[in-house]
Amino acid sequence: MxxxxxxxxxxxxxxxxxxxxxxxxxxxxxxxxxxxxxxxxxxxxxxxxxxxxxxxxxxxxxxxxxxxxxxxxxxxxxxxxxxxxxxxxxxxxxxxxxxxxxxxxxxxxxxxxxxxxxxxxxxxxxxxxxxxxxxxxxxxxxxxxxxxxxxxxxxxxxxxxxxxxxxxxxxxxxxxxxxxxxxxxxxxxxxxxxxxxxxxxxxxxxxxxxxxxxxxxxxxxxxxxxxxxxxxxxxxxxxxxxxxxxxxxxxxxxxxxxxxxxxxxxxxxxxxxxxxxxxxxxxxxxxxxTGWTVVEGVSHRETREDGTAYRWAGPRVLVRLDGPGPHEIAVATIGLDPGQVQRVRVVAGGKVAGSVTLTESRGRATLELAGRPGQIVELQSDRVFSPGWHGEDDPRLLSFTLDEPG
Ligand SMILES: C[S@@+](CC[C@H](N)C(=O)[O-])C[C@H]1O[C@@H](n2cnc3c(N)ncnc32)[C@H](O)[C@@H]1O
Known part of the structure; x- marks a missing residue:
């Protein structure tokens, strides 16, 4: 408000x-x-x-x-x-x-x-x-x-x-x-x-x-x-x-x-x-x-059956904080096997500002983002997957999905 x-x-x-x-x-x-x-x-x-x-x-x-x-x-x-x-x-x-x-x-x-x-x-x-x-x-x-x-x-x-x-x-x-x-x-x-x-x-x-x-x-x-x-x-x-x-x-x-x-x-x-x-x-x-805008490191926007939107993200995503916040980003892994873990970190101003750990059974989590409006923060994943969903010509290395509001 x-x-x-x-x-x-x-x-x-x-x-x-x-x-x-x-x-x-x-x-x-x-x-x-x-x-x-x-x-x-x-x-x-x-x-x-x-x-x-x-x-x-x-x-x-x-x-x-x-x-x-x-x-x-x-x-x-x-x-x-x-x-x-x-x-x-x-x-x-x-x-x-x-x-x-x-x-x-x-x-x-x-x-x-x-x-x-x-x-x-x-x-x-x-x-x-x-x-x-x-x-x-x-x-x-x-x-x-x-x-x-x-x-x-x-x-x-x-x-x-x-x-x-x-x-x-x-x-x-x-x-x-x-x-x-x-x-x-x-x-x-x-x-x-x-x-x-x-x-x-x-x-x-x-x-x-x-x-x-x-x-x-x-x-x-x-x-x-x-x-x-x-x-x-x-x-x-x-x-x-x-x-x-x-x-x-x-x-x-x-x-x-x-x-x-x-x-x-x-x-x-x-x-x-x-x-x-x-x-x-x-x-x-x-x-x-409270919003943010992805500026680099994702594929196009897709919509689930329930109307919510998300993007496929590579291992390094740049996000611009649009307003004073607080901001939240929900991320989900896309390919962990049982026993594996994946960490997604937020890096702001060169420093780690938060992280979540994803597993096969707890594959979704929310990252809190803080910062000034206009600031670019980075999401980094320590795992990449090469799903090749679109066949041999799909060279994407994907790491997680991120839910996009609006
Ligand atoms: C920097 S000038 C811009 C002029 C014009 N738009 C241009 O680009 O050349 C700002 C203008 O706002 C006008 N202005 C300032 N306060 C105003 C007000 N309360 N009502 C109407 N005009 C005002 C000034 O007189 C001035 O002409």
Whole structure:
């Protein structure tokens, strides 16, 4: 179960300086950044996401992540999209260019002016017979919903959720204008380790501009979503770029993909229908809290007659802990003879963190897993079997089955 909203906000805002008007900081941000950064800062907001070189990294990140999310949202022409905290409006422009009806809301009138300038200077709407369908509204989403006539298919939070003093209120108010099978999509960084360079950089920005820069941990996000009424969620990672057709291309990518909690890109929905509509696995916030995901070392998923699911596992399986836990994994041997024993160990951070002993007569047991969300733990078996169930061409060395929830 989630903490109370009050407890969550107390944790999220514990390190924020007292007596600061954070909303006013957001309203005057553009003025302040132009004052300190000059015309370059203003121009950046007009041309975003484009950047002059030599460092193109922010461009690739912004564009690919945004396009991946929009592709996933699987929108139809004319679908309503709420762009929450649209700022200078590059996402409004791209969504409108795709033929969607975009409601861009922001607390800063000055940033909305930049967005309007951008739209006014774009001569080419997608359809010859009508102009861009967009509406820019000065609105504090933490305070109230928009109250739209047509409900939205997508509510996008592009680099915005971590700016809110009360992100639960922002999500809840957005949800009020979302269709039943609509989705909320969030794209932003995850909380950096305390004291890291990036953490210190965020603290400096907060001091300079009185705007909030405090990304969230996975555990905080799970509570936030549940409290806001978004119990279904899929955490995602982008995969972009050309990859060599060899282990050099794929292995590093797999490694990167399995580390899920160092980036906060996710789609959440009020009903299972939202995730189903966009073909994402339907999992609840609660299942992430105590859940885990196998990332290496198993065969495909199979279902028993009673509907429970399991996988065949080799001698070394990597499992990612999805939430703060506690977590449990049920394992069962697949081929012990009487008198034989099999040990399955959990190794976390290079240390043995638990083990079970299986025998022919006691072939099933449950392992307790502890650790932080996102941590990869390893299950190791001291026995392998070569069942060759699929004939001579089945090279698998299998050790045990593991029950998979959901
Ligand atoms: C980092 S900017 C992101 C802007 C835009 N999505 C983009 O990617 O360029 C965060 C935005 O959230 C807006 N914002 C902050 N608090 C808000 C609130 N309570 N209601 C609406 N917008 C808010 C800020 O004014 C700012 O434009």
């Amino acid at each position: 989630a903490r109370t909203e009050e407890d969550l906000l107390a944790e999220l805002n514990a390190d924020l300086r007292e007596g600061v008007d954070w909303k006013q900081g957001a309203v005057t941000y553009l003025r302040e950044i132009v004052r300190s950064g000059g015309p370059t800062a203003e121009r950046y907001h007009l041309i975003k996401p484009f950047v002059g070189g030599p460092d193109y990294a922010p461009f690739w990140v912004d564009v690919f992540q945004f396009l991946d999310v929009v592709q996933t949202a699987d929108l139809a022409p004319g679908d309503v999209v709420i762009d929450v905290g649209c700022g200078p409006g590059w996402t409004v422009q791209w969504l409108a260019r795709l033929g969607h009806e975009v409601i861009g809301l922001d607390i800063s009138a000055e940033l909305l002016e930049v967005a309007e300038t951008r739209m006014q200077n774009d001569p080419y709407p997608p359809y010859v017979e009508k102009g861009f369908a967009y509406d820019l509204r000065e609105h504090d989403i933490e305070a109230s919903p928009l109250g739209l006539d047509r409900k939205a298919r997508l509510a996008l939070f592009e680099s915005t959720l971590h700016h809110f003093f009360n992100p639960v209120a922002a999500l809840r108010n957005t949800l009020a204008d979302l269709a039943d099978d609509g989705i909320v999509a969030v794209i932003e960084a995850a909380a950096p380790p305390k004291g890291s360079e990036w953490d210190l950089q965020n603290i400096e920005i907060m001091q300079t501009y009185d705007t909030i820069e405090r990304p969230y941990t996975r555990a905080q996000l799970l509570d936030m979503l549940e409290l806001a009424g978004l119990p279904y969620v899929a955490f995602l990672r982008p995969v972009n770029g050309l990859v060599p057709q060899s282990v050099d291309g794929l292995s590093p990518m797999l490694w990167e993909l399995t580390r899920a909690d160092n980036i906060n890109i996710f789609v959440a929905s009020p009903t299972a229908a939202g995730l189903e509509r966009v073909d994402l696995p339907v999992r609840t916030v609660e299942s992430f809290r």
